[in-house]
């Protein structure tokens with residue numbers, strides 16, 4: 001089972017790998033650049049190679065890099081849209097230093113334009129950024145439906161995927177808090193939700209899981225993460241998710257409100273479930 005959390009990239013790639021090991025993790029997530037800003041620092045190819053070696057030695061699962069929150073490729077304002085598209089393109093070039101991993105991004109917020117207008121914009125940004133030689137799989141994250149977020153339903157994600165040309169380079173990241181907040185009851189009908197995902201999107205597209213409990217009830221559209229077992233989803237349902245045979249080989253990334261010590265304990269608790 002591949003479990004990890006978000007790590008700070010400020011000390012480089014290899015440092016994150018060591019940090020993951022220290023926390024009992026065998027995958028991790030990191031922001032490709034300042035999550036609230038835009039600037040990206042230069043990549044050290046040697047450092048990237050050292051991380052790849054560490055990952056091989058310790059049998060890591062695929063990494064799940066995360067785009068900055070400022071990225072909105074379907075923004076109403078053209079300058080934000082262009083800035084976001086450039087960032088997406090640049091991030092995918094940078095991911096080439098860590099081939100074979102995942103790059104997750106929020107489809108975006110349509111800010112009043114409506115999802116019908118936003119969906120072709122998101123697909124167009126992907127069609128411009130994706131190149132046949134890329135070895136990174138880009139993941140659309142399932143969203144809670146806060147504000148004007150696109151990706152709150154499986155149908156919206158399907159609509160984006162349908163418009164992407166290099167379709168085999170795009171998958172979905174299943175965020176348990178977001179799916180729950182989006183109205184999918186993974187507590188009482190997990191199998192039904194996964195069946196629905198399979199019918200609408202296809203389970204072969206489900207590449208990674210953001211493993212979060214939620215502070216709010218199903219369908220709340222709030223997006224407030226809670227520690228595993230301390231939220232409205234609860235330990236039993238979270239356990240059923242991570243032990244579900246259809247999700248067995250996926251990287252599970254914690255985005256719970258914890259410090260390092262808290263993450264180490266949370267990972268140990270999840271591993272004690274048999275994960």
Ligand code: FE
Nearest residue numbers: 066105106141
């Ligand atoms: Fe996210």
Ligand code: FE
Nearest residue numbers: 141175210255
């Ligand atoms: Fe997430």
Ligand code: ZN
Nearest residue numbers: 177178223225
């Ligand atoms: Zn969230």
